[in-house]
Amino acid sequence: MTGTLGAILAGILLGLSLAAPPGPMNAIIAEESVLRGWDAGFRAGLGAMSADACFFVVALAGVTAVIREAEAVRAGMMAVGGLLMLYFALDAAKSTGESVVGTDRDPNSTGFRRTFALALTNPYQVLWWLTVGVTLLDPGTLAVPVLDEVHVATGSAAIVVGFFVGIGLWITAFPLVLTRADRRIDGFTPAIAATSALVLAGFGLLFLYRALFLL
Numbered sequence: 477m478t479g480t481l482g483a484i485l486a487g488i489l490l491g492l493s494l495a496a497p498p499g500p501m502n503a504i505i506a507e508e509s510v511l512r513g514w515d516a517g518f519r520a521g522l523g524a525m526s527a528d529a530c531f532f533v534v535a536l537a538g539v540t541a542v543i544r545e546a547e548a549v550r551a552g553m554m555a556v557g558g559l560l561m562l563y564f565a566l567d568a569a570k571s572t573g574e575s576v577v578g579t580d581r582d583p584n585s586t587g588f589r590r591t592f593a594l595a596l597t598n599p600y601q602v603l604w605w606l607t608v609g610v611t612l613l614d615p616g617t618l619a620v621p622v623l624d625e626v627h628v629a630t631g632s633a634a635i636v637v638g639f640f641v642g643i644g645l646w647i648t649a650f651p652l653v654l655t656r657a658d659r660r661i662d663g664f665t666p667a668i669a670a671t672s673a674l675v676l677a678g679f680g681l682l683f684l685y686r687a688l689f690l691l
Contacts (some may be wrong), residue, residue, distance in 0.1 A: 487638020490612065490643070493627075494528070494604055495521075495646040500561050500679045501598075502650065503535050507568050507672040508587035508657045509651035517654065520587025521647025527595030528643060531605045532636070535613060537567045551687045557597035558683030564590055565676035568669055612636055 494501075501524045509517030596599050615631035654668065 480622070481685045483632055483634035484638035484641070486571055487612070487640075488642035489634040490609075491639040491642020491644075492646055494601075494609075495524070495643045496650075498675070499600075500564075500594055500676050503568070503672040503675040504587055504594070505589050505647065506668050509654040510668045513589075514528065514651045514655045516587055517651025518647055521643075521651065522568045523588035523591035524595045525640070525643050525647060526588075527592050527601070529640075530596065531601060531609070532612070535605050551619060553597050553599045554641060554683045554687035557594060557599070558687060560594055560597060560678045561680030563596070565673045565680060568673035568676060606629060606648070612639055 484497045505517050505524075510521040612635055613631055658668075
């Protein structure tokens with residue numbers, strides 16, 4: 477039982493290591509949360525989580541190893557991802573203007589489709605699966621420092637379950653924190669929307685630069 481619980485905890489930590497860092501996916505989740513509510517932010521998180529489920533399947537099939545070796549494929553993914561981020565940045569900037577003038581919130585959320593498309597074209601997401609993510613699949617052991625250097629078995633169903641539980645915890649809690657803060661802080665919504673636009677634009681330009689560098 478201890479080994480199973482340790483593997484689940486290790487999986488949760490791995491899931492959080494992918495979901496929690498600031499980046500374009502969390503920018504869209506934040507934008508959806510403050511503009512359209514918790515459920516829209518959660519659905520945006522589900523889009524990114526669904527993409528991770530796809531990456532998990534292709535990692536099992538060994539496809540990610542092909543992507544790692546094909547620079548042209550990675551460059552193409554970066555270019556498409558960069559263009560998508562710039563497009564979404566313009567949308568976020570438009571939302572900033574609407575929130576400032578106090579227009580009603582648009583109930584129609586496209587967060588799921590945006591994060592799903594963005595995650596599938598995100599080479600850094602693939603890189604994560606080629607490095608940290610392989611821990612989920614390869615039989616072996618993983619040290620968990622927070623458990624006094626306990627080592628847990630990898631390549632098991634328990635660590636995979638824990639991984640997706642970790643992502644699920646993040647996409648549930650992150651939008652909840654943002655929506656509650658939005659009710660208490662004046663000007664929170666336009667600030668988050670503006671930050672989302674800047675983050676997406678910055679990553680979009682970075683991806684396009686990296687794509688040109690790989691070609």
